Amino acid sequence: MDPADEQPSAHWKHTVLDLLHWRDVRSSALVFCSSLFILLSLTCCSIISVLSYAALALLSVTVTFRIYKGVLQAVQKSNEGHPFKWFLEKDVALSREAVQRHSDVVLSRINSVLKELRRLFLVEDLVDSLKFAVLLWIFTYVGSWFNGLTLLILGLVGAFSGPITYEKHQTQIDQFISTVSGQMKDVLGKIQAKVPGAKKKPE
Numbered sequence: 001m002d003p004a005d006e007q008p009s010a011h012w013k014h015t016v017l018d019l020l021h022w023r024d025v026r027s028s029a030l031v032f033c034s035s036l037f038i039l040l041s042l043t044c045c046s047i048i049s050v051l052s053y054a055a056l057a058l059l060s061v062t063v064t065f066r067i068y069k070g071v072l073q074a075v076q077k078s079n080e081g082h083p084f085k086w087f088l089e090k091d092v093a094l095s096r097e098a099v100q101r102h103s104d105v106v107l108s109r110i111n112s113v114l115k116e117l118r119r120l121f122l123v124e125d126l127v128d129s130l131k132f133a134v135l136l137w138i139f140t141y142v143g144s145w146f147n148g149l150t151l152l153i154l155g156l157v158g159a160f161s162g163p164i165t166y167e168k169h170q171t172q173i174d175q176f177i178s179t180v181s182g183q184m185k186d187v188l189g190k191i192q193a194k195v196p197g198a199k200k201k202p203e
Helices: 003-020 025-044 047-076 085-089 096-121 126-145 148-168 170-194
Strands: none
Touching: 003 025, 003 148, 025 047, 025 148, 096 126, 126 170, 148 170
């Protein structure tokens, strides 16, 4: 892939990481609060109602501002033009190259997921399939406790609180993860030694 094609994706990832790490508190707070407000609104209203109310609120702001600027220009007898002229003249059309580039990335991710699911369901590696079965079993309990919208809200809160928490307590968290990972490897090693047909992965 051309390095020039990777720049938009790298810039987008860098922007998301900056938001999650609260590099710019105002931007992160705006994205977090607006996203949380939308998700909480969806718990009370349908997605059509939430989108309609959000669009109506945005339209009310732009119409009010447009009328205000028009009256102000009439009183001051100025000729500043349309208040949203810069936005109206900005090109917002998606280029064919950008759509194709992102479509290729999405298609590649989908194919990777399909190959992994085939590997797990057809038991290419017995231990990996058993771990996947345990994960699905855990998800059955998670699904009985929370609905999808609640999980999205918890995921959003975790995404904006996890990275900053890890930065502040990195040493303790790394030690805990290392301990748990070592215990899990010991357990999986015992399972691989006792379960016939289990492939031992190279270190």
